[in-house]
Amino acid sequence: MPRRTLYVREEDQVIWEKAEALSDQESMSALVTEALRRFILAKEQAAGTSPYxxxxxxxxxxxxxxxxxxxxxxxxxxxxxxxxxxxxxxxxxxxxxxxxxxxxxxxxxxxxxxxxxxxxxxxxxxxxxxxxxxxxxxxxxxx
Structure with missing residues (x-):
C-alpha cells in the first residue's frame, strides 16, 4: 500500500484534532482522501471537466x-x-x-x-x- 506523509504546522494542529474528533471516518487517511475527492470534484466541475x-x-x-x-x-x-x-x-x-x-x-x-x-x-x-x-x-x- 502506498504511503504518504503529511507534515502539519503547529498552528494547524487544533484544526486536525477537531477534524479527527468530528469525523465519522475510520481513519485520518480516509478523512483526508474524502476531502481531496471533494476538492478535485469541485475543481473539475468549476472547469467543466468533471464527468459528474x-x-x-x-x-x-x-x-x-x-x-x-x-x-x-x-x-x-x-x-x-x-x-x-x-x-x-x-x-x-x-x-x-x-x-x-x-x-x-x-x-x-x-x-x-x-x-x-x-x-x-x-x-x-x-x-x-x-x-x-x-x-x-x-x-x-x-x-
Missing amino acids: QRIELEITEINRNGMPYDRKVAFTGRELVDDGPLVVYETAKHRLLFYHEELQRYWIYRTIEQAIKSDEFPPTLLAAVADALGQEWVEEWDI
Missing part, C-alpha cells in the same frame, strides 16, 4: 403509518445506463444507484457484485452497467 453532475430524482417512500409520500433528492453522479424505466447512475463516491423511474424507487450498492447478488435486476442490465464501468461480466450459473 448534479442529478435530481423524485422518490416515493412509505411513512410510519404506511402512507406513501414523494420527495426530491439530489446527488452528484453520472448516468451509466438508461434501460427505461431503469436508470443506473454512478455517484461521485463510486456507488451504484439503480432508479426505477415509474415506481420512483431506488437501490444503492457499493459494487456491481452486490447488485448482482441482490437478484433484483435482469442480466442484460447488469452486463450493460459492467460494460459502462469498463468491467467484463459473465453471468454465473449454479448448475
Whole structure:
C-alpha cells in the first residue's frame, strides 16, 4: 500500500484534532482522501471537466403509518445506463444507484457484485452497467 506523509504546522494542529474528533471516518487517511475527492470534484466541475453532475430524482417512500409520500433528492453522479424505466447512475463516491423511474424507487450498492447478488435486476442490465464501468461480466450459473 502506498504511503504518504503529511507534515502539519503547529498552528494547524487544533484544526486536525477537531477534524479527527468530528469525523465519522475510520481513519485520518480516509478523512483526508474524502476531502481531496471533494476538492478535485469541485475543481473539475468549476472547469467543466468533471464527468459528474448534479442529478435530481423524485422518490416515493412509505411513512410510519404506511402512507406513501414523494420527495426530491439530489446527488452528484453520472448516468451509466438508461434501460427505461431503469436508470443506473454512478455517484461521485463510486456507488451504484439503480432508479426505477415509474415506481420512483431506488437501490444503492457499493459494487456491481452486490447488485448482482441482490437478484433484483435482469442480466442484460447488469452486463450493460459492467460494460459502462469498463468491467467484463459473465453471468454465473449454479448448475
